[in-house]
Amino acid sequence: MSKKNILFAAAMLMVLTACKNSVKATVETIDLPRAEVPEKLGVAMDIFFQQATNDSMDIHSVMVVKDGKVIYSRWQGEGADSVPHVLHSVSKTFTATAVGLAIADGKMALTDKVIDFFPDKLPTEVSDNLKEMTVRDLLTMTCGHDVEPSFRGDAGQDWVTCFLAHPVVHKPGTFYLYNSLGTYVLSAIVQQVVGEKVVDYLTPRLFEPLHIDKPKWEESPQGINCGGWGLYLKTEDLAKMGQLLLQKGKWNGKQLIPETWVSEMSKKQVESINPGTRIEEAEAKGLTKETSDWMQGYGYQMWRCRPGCFRADGARGQYIIVVPDKNAVIAITSNVEDLQGELNLVWNNILPVL
DSSP: OOHHHHHHHHHHHHHHHHHHHHHHHHHHHHSOOBOOOOHHHHHHHHHHHHHHHHTTOEEEEEEEEETTEEEEEEEOTTOOTTSOEEOGGGHHHHHHHHHHHHHHTTSOOTTOBGGGGOTTSOOSSOOHHHHHOBHHHHHTTOSOBSSOOOOOSOTTSOHHHHHHHSOBOSOTTSOOOOOHHHHHHHHHHHHHHHSSOHHHHHIIIIITTTTOOOOOBOBOTTSOBOSSSOBEEOHHHHHHHHHHHHTTTEETTEESSOHHHHHHHHSOOBOOOOTTOOGGGTTTTTOOTTTOTTSSOBOSSOEEOTTSOEEEEETTTEEEEEEGGGTEEEEEEEEOSOHHHHHHHIIIIIGGGO
């Protein structure tokens, strides 16, 4: 072999070795670290899934993270580790994260008036209550609507215009009502002030550092991410987000989300009630703070839980549950009707053995 060929072969060997090492490093950093399943947890999870089956709960996946390591994971039915799952209102937590980052970037503020962002979409008569509505009121679901606005009748209508035209019966900040279109308006505000969709804004700031593939996020006819729904992520992606929140916004030594924003998102900001229910209806429906995990207080697009933890929460049983006193995160995807029953299975079976 000539000297030229020897040099070429050596160079190729160095390139292949570097590529191999690079691939190895990527694989090691994409997924969360793994640990052995503790015996007590394994038994508890068998009971969890058996009770879920007995109660006709269609659980798709569960991942438990303790001390930064995955100590349990399971997919079944429609669940698959490599397939993004519909998140429904878990999407709201990611929109709130974008709001916090935009505030940290100096693009907006909690006290900004909502009408100031949309001067061309206002109703003919702007009520005093609408004038007073702020970004914070949207975050806490206290924008002042007495009934959640509907926007699904005309596919071509502007969703922000629909929201602003809806009567603001209560003084903003004083009346809690679950309001998904309000979260869409937050998404529209972020897109306006940062110049790109929420999913694009979050990609270099959140998704890429967490090694989450850029996700699908549904949009309105106006090309704005739905904000309050429409995001799809894998179970491990949810666990990573939960771990980031558990670590107060820090990941691999870098502060991805301001620590103060994580604290504000996750603490009780206002009194709350189950979606679709008014606070004054709680007693008639048999809901109490002792039995309902939707009456523990609402933060910025996140819920408090009875055991003292907090969660991102989506319809049909999608959860990111952060348990600071156990240094743990529980991610769940499912298709169930009894959401309280599903949480009860977590509180009764998983938490005691963490």
